[in-house]
Amino acid sequence: MHILVVHNRYSSAQPSGENNVVDQEVGLLRAAGHRVELFERRSDDIATRSLPGKVAVPLLVPWNPAVRSELAGRLRGERPDVVHIHNVFPLLSPAVLAACADAGVPAVATLHNYNQICPPGTLQRDGRPCTECVGSGPLPAVRHGCYRNSRLATVPLAVSLSVNRRRWWSGVERFFCISAAQRDVLVRGGMPPERLAVKHNFVPDPQDRRTGPGEYVLYLGRLAEAKGVRLLMAAWDEITAGGGVGVPLVIAGAGPLEPEVTAWAAGREDVRYVGLYDPEECRRAIARAVAVVAPSTWLEAFGLVVVEAMAAGVPTVAAGHGAFVELVEDGVTGLLHQPGEPASLASCLRRIAGEPARNQEMGQAARRRYESGFSPAVGLERLVDGYRTAMAGRSGGGDSPPPVKDGSTGSRRGNPRGQGWGSQ
CATH class of the missing domain: 3.40.50.2000 (Glycogen Phosphorylase B;)
Structure with missing residues (x-):
């Protein structure tokens, strides 16, 4: 198969299991003979932007029109069999879904957290599990300032969730849930169960195994x-x-x-x-x-x-x-x-x-x-099965930017200055 992987890499300053999963899946697929290309942004690059560029980052969270144009052009030129979406926050945005629809390429998405129903994706507040936004909307998250303890910083995530919810649910052929527990919560949150498949992450077989009692x-x-x-x-x-x-x-x-x-x-x-x-x-x-x-x-x-x-x-x-x-x-x-x-x-x-x-x-x-x-052999089988399912059931969708109240084409009013968007 020819697969294009879409991922916004998290900051390298902190460990990221999600980055590791993406890298391991790409390596696994390539080792099995599949052609895998990458379409990436890096949160590390935010630090190199000018001050106006940094200030503009929150405005791109709900919708980045430049990403839509760039990715759609690449898809038309390369014609992959399927696009595999991982993280799109903060530099890619759900505009990647519109690009897939523009080019007529089916998309799958791995849900590494709960950001389809919770703006920060953690289902947690004040150190305790919280499901206040599940099945309702993201306003409680804004009220509590759930992302970085800031209402202002939470707003772009809440806006993105609200205006892009249906685009995600119609524009992705197959969601990979990384556990049954996660799938159950997402179904309760209103996501279409027929598109949610459980695909546990795999781990490469390590050379180092425990041989004694441990230290x-x-x-x-x-x-x-x-x-x-x-x-x-x-x-x-x-x-x-x-x-x-x-x-x-x-x-x-x-x-x-x-x-x-x-x-x-x-x-x-x-x-x-x-x-x-x-x-x-x-x-x-x-x-x-x-x-x-x-x-x-x-x-x-x-x-x-x-x-x-x-x-x-x-x-x-x-x-x-x-x-x-x-x-x-x-x-x-x-x-x-x-x-x-x-x-x-x-x-x-x-x-x-x-x-x-x-x-x-x-x-x-x-x-x-x-x-x-959880071995590589099991992981590869489940990945390929998911791709084949998506390729067999294209549904399109997600082909227009989100509606906005101020009449613009994808940006939101406001200037969330100084909210620490330099890393994820």
Whole structure:
């Protein structure tokens, strides 16, 4: 097949599982003999723009007419069999759907989060799950300032969701949901169930696998409230007060809570903060772990680090909600703790570190689960099946810019100056 992948790459300053998934799928398809081209924008490039250019970025979030023209021309010239859309925020916009319709090329889209029904895509507010916009509209998100704690910064996302909702739902032949849990929420939010297929992300088979009991408990990911970092710190303090578990906690990653994590870990023998690992360092670190911990407080749509741990034969301690309940078989491939409860997380960490024989059994079961459900062979089969479905059922749609109240052709009034649009 000839596939064109459309993706707005997230800032390189922070780890991005979504960028990794895109890169891995492109590599997988090319290795299988498919022709894959890229149509990309990079959030890193925003920093190089002039001040007026930076100010204009929020205006392009709902609709970027230049992207429509550029992509439509490329599609007409190259004639790919299918377009695979990933992230379009903030520089691409849903105008990519109109470009596909202009050129008559079917589109599929991977839904990496919940931004079809929630402006910031997290289904979380104030550190707790929130579904106030599900099935209604994005006004609550604006009222609460859900994106970066700013009402002004939330407005472009809310406008884009409102004016482009039907364009997404009619212009995409096949949506790839990355978990059944995510699909259920999106259906409740009004998305057409017949276009939503579950396609778990795959993980390349790592060269490094665990061979011994492990050396530490590992947190690997973004240092953010939604990822449960503060919850983990509270749980580990409780463990330490009770005498510890015999191994340290290693935290690898970057994000807004980095200063807090650095200060918390300073001078402690039972905690090591190691900063941001590159992909090879991540694989080696996972293979040396007693367990990987994923204590997210938001409803994760997937959980790539859980599957990476499975591939290395390492069990996981994860929050018992969202996609984790279908990724982790409680007591078999890992343990599920009560979401948001530090005492429950501490109890699970004690169990998984304090029972070496059981830990080994769970690690072996996790590896078998990976081989049957998340290997490259399985991922390739599901990708190609989705493409064939889209190619067999073109529906068009999405061929006109969104309506706007001021009579313009895609921009919105307002000047969201200084809202930190330099990264995602």
